[in-house]
Amino acid sequence: MSSEIRLTPTSYIVLGLTEAAGEATPYELKQVVAAGLGDFWSIQHAQLYSEPERLAAGGYLAERREKGGRRRRHYKLTATGRQALRDWLKEPTADLAELRDPGLLRLFFGAEPKPLSEAQLPVHRKKLSDYEALLAELGADAPEAIRLPLEAGIGHEREWVRFWSKIAK
Amino acid sequence: MSSEIRLTPTSYIVLGLTEAAGEATPYELKQVVAAGLGDFWSIQHAQLYSEPERLAAGGYLAERREKGGRRRRHYKLTATGRQALRDWLKEPTADLAELRDPGLLRLFFGAEPKPLSEAQLPVHRKKLSDYEALLAELGADAPEAIRLPLEAGIGHEREWVRFWSKIAK
DNA sequence: CCTATCATGTAATCCGTTACATGATTAT
DNA sequence: ATAATCATGTAACGGATTACATGATAGG
Numbered sequence: 001m002s003s004e005i006r007l008t009p010t011s012y013i014v015l016g017l018t019e020a021a022g023e024a025t026p027y028e029l030k031q032v033v034a035a036g037l038g039d040f041w042s043i044q045h046a047q048l049y050s051e052p053e054r055l056a057a058g059g060y061l062a063e064r065r066e067k068g069g070r071r072r073r074h075y076k077l078t079a080t081g082r083q084a085l086r087d088w089l090k091e092p093t094a095d096l097a098e099l100r101d102p103g104l105l106r107l108f109f110g111a112e113p114k115p116l117s118e119a120q121l122p123v124h125r126k127k128l129s130d131y132e133a134l135l136a137e138l139g140a141d142a143p144e145a146i147r148l149p150l151e152a153g154i155g156h157e158r159e160w161v162r163f164w165s166k167i168a169k
Numbered sequence: 170m171s172s173e174i175r176l177t178p179t180s181y182i183v184l185g186l187t188e189a190a191g192e193a194t195p196y197e198l199k200q201v202v203a204a205g206l207g208d209f210w211s212i213q214h215a216q217l218y219s220e221p222e223r224l225a226a227g228g229y230l231a232e233r234r235e236k237g238g239r240r241r242r243h244y245k246l247t248a249t250g251r252q253a254l255r256d257w258l259k260e261p262t263a264d265l266a267e268l269r270d271p272g273l274l275r276l277f278f279g280a281e282p283k284p285l286s287e288a289q290l291p292v293h294r295k296k297l298s299d300y301e302a303l304l305a306e307l308g309a310d311a312p313e314a315i316r317l318p319l320e321a322g323i324g325h326e327r328e329w330v331r332f333w334s335k336i337a338k
Numbered sequence: 339c340c341t342a343t344c345a346t347g348t349a350a351t352c353c354g355t356t357a358c359a360t361g362a363t364t365a366t
Numbered sequence: 367a368t369a370a371t372c373a374t375g376t377a378a379c380g381g382a383t384t385a386c387a388t389g390a391t392a393g394g
Contacts, residue, residue, distance in 0.1 A: 105181070
């Protein structure tokens with residue numbers, strides 16, 4: 001069976017998180033997203049219900065549904081799903097992220113820089129210090145998969161703080 | 170009339186570009202996007218046809234259609250549209266951009282850092298040097314609305330180059 | 339015991355992307 | 367002249383967001 005579906009970043013997020021968990025319900029996925037990934041790639045919780053369903057229809061996930069009670073759905077990777085994830089991980093993408101920053105967009109269209117900087121600075125500072133605290137807590141022995149994205153986040157938040165500070169002053 | 174529509178970032182981009190142009194066709198908008206804005210906030214060209222239509226339906230744009238020939242549609246802001254843009258520009262947003270970087274996402278799920286860095290570095294370096302060339306060309310007297318976003322772009326591209334270089338080495 | 343919040347999910351809407359299509363220019 | 371590319375637009379699909387809804391659990 002397994003109809004053709006297109007795999008989006010969201011798909012790979014669900015595949016990746018599910019593999020890490022072994023088996024997971026949408027709600028568990030939501031927890032994991034909130035615990036870290038969501039900082040740099042957020043997902044609406046409704047998608048954590050619809051996307052696994054899509055992936056199951058495509059043959060990438062297998063669904064097991066509880067018989068009684070809440071009848072929760074549990075998902076795990078199929079061989080196809082595991083392979084798709086592997087292939088994606090192996091592909092050294094040259095795609096770049098776009099900035100898509102709401103504040104920058106306003107600047108571009110002529111907003112006053114000063115008030116913008118005053119709104120942006122505290123939230124960037126907060127995010128930066130959250131990241132730094134997390135990194136400190138994890139220590140130097142944290143796995144690369146966690147440490148590197150975190151360091152990237154820190155670098156970019158520092159850059160934002162620099163940028164808006166220059167304007168605020 | 171004018172049905173209720175929700176204004177998205179895309180809406181404000183169309184409003185902002187249209188105001189700057191005085192009057193514009195979708196194709197002209199496309200040109201302007203390609204000329205700069207698209208670097209940090211890209212738009213599919215089809216949206217530059219559908220979004221003005223939506224905005225016109227909402228009463229934010231007025232449409233004038235050529236009688237003969239190509240029957241092109243020309244759009245300009247209405248008073249409502251101009252006001253909406255003003256309000257948006259005045260609002261000192263505290264919303265932050267997310268990284269949403271395809272390479273980082275792969276790192277997070279355990280991809281090999283080295284090959285990724287080798288794919289990412291050249292494109293980031295290219296983008297960085299494009300930006301720097303553009304800034305040099307514009308000179309120090311460029312309007313803030315252009316210069317600041319460009320400087321932000323440069324800062325972040327430098328950060329990416331730093332990040333991936335550390336990994337590549 | 340009541341209420342607030344967490345847990346868990348479904349449904350509808352709609353924006354954004356992709357695919358398709360054709361007339362006009364420019365290059366060879 | 368013909369091919370290629372630019373200019374200009376429409377249509378369809380689908381993923382993502384928003385809104386709605388209800389059962390369980392914990393706090394006061």
